[in-house]
Amino acid sequence: MEFPDTKYMGSKQVLLPFITEHVKRLQFDTALDAFSGSGCVAYALKKMGKRILTNDFLRFAYHTAHALVENNSTILSDYDISILLRKNKQAPDFIRRTFKDLYFDQKDCEFLDNLWANMSQLRGALKRSLALAAATRACMKKRPRGIFTFVGKKGWDGRKDLRLSMKEQFIEGVKNINQAIFSNGKHNKSFCSDIFDLNPEGIDLVYIDTPYISPYSDCDYTRRYHFVEGYSVYWENVEIMYGTKTKKIRSYDTLFSSKQTASESFRKLFHHFRKPILAVSYSSNGIPDKQSMLKLLGEVKSKVSVFETHHKYSHGNHNHKIGSNNNDVKEYLFIAQ
DSSP states (O other), rough: OOOOOOOOOOEEEEEEHHHHHHHHSSSSSSEEEOOOSSSSSHHHHTTTTTTEEEEEHHHHHHHHHHHEEEOOSSOOOHHHHHHHHHHHHOOOOHHHHHHTTTOHHHHHHHHHHHHHHHHHHHSSHHHHHHHHHHHHHHHHHHHHGOOOOOOOTTTSSSOHHHHOOOHHHHHHHHHHHHOOOOOOOSOOOOOOOOGGGOOOOOSEEEEOOOOOTTTOOOOHHHHTTTTHHHTTTTTTTBBBBBSSOOOOBOOOOGGGGGTTHHHHHHHHHHHHHHEEEEEEEEEETSOOOOHHHHHHHHHTOOOOOOOOEEEEEEEOSSGGGGTGGGGOOOOEEEEEO
């Protein structure tokens, strides 16, 4: 079983050997991936045979974890795929009207409208999450750098990901996700909640990889992924900012996104999960800095170790940041027991 490749900014997919090398030495049965994002770390922990809980406040990230981590056996059958791909005369046209030529052409927008209408005909929440996971993956794969912070054809080149139609990307996504489904014999569970609403009782280890700010970028994942976040609910109960070029949705509030509140947010988070082992992924670019993180973890744990490796992030928020040394960092893994 292999986790499907993705274009998720900050994903730890290439760092999984570094993370699992240290985590597998710890004694735990149940682990929470508190900010699951792409879902690749939770998936790796699931492969280790642990009972896994995941959480993310972004709904599209929740659906990915629901499909690949909580799910032990359900796949999209050929019949399900035929339902999803058939022409639906009742399909809405919101994407065509609102986003045509911003990110995708008319044909791709029409496919996404039609796909959404057909998802309601699938039986069960897991199948709908599988379809949404494949759809959001397709949308991100068809975007340069996988993000939605710019419009038009900027960054388009001859890469296969950008040449494939949305339908072709979706079909490939379903295939890759279906192949990744497996049972680890545990009752895994995914949540889409405020992290402080989760009960820490019964959790042995918490893996923490919050969106963190740096001197070079923000941590506004809603802004980067507003299109797939909106698609996950078909823009119901979200505020579209029509005055923006990108037609983004209003970002969700998080205290981790401000330099003034980040340290106190980490303190609150570590105190909330003071009983389980804490495994924290972090970057040398992060605010607060390494020494501050060690101090914060030391407030709740008697033993704090830090491991590090060099890492180069392949994504920047803006063109001038691509290839910048600001993306070449030390990646930390704090283990607090």
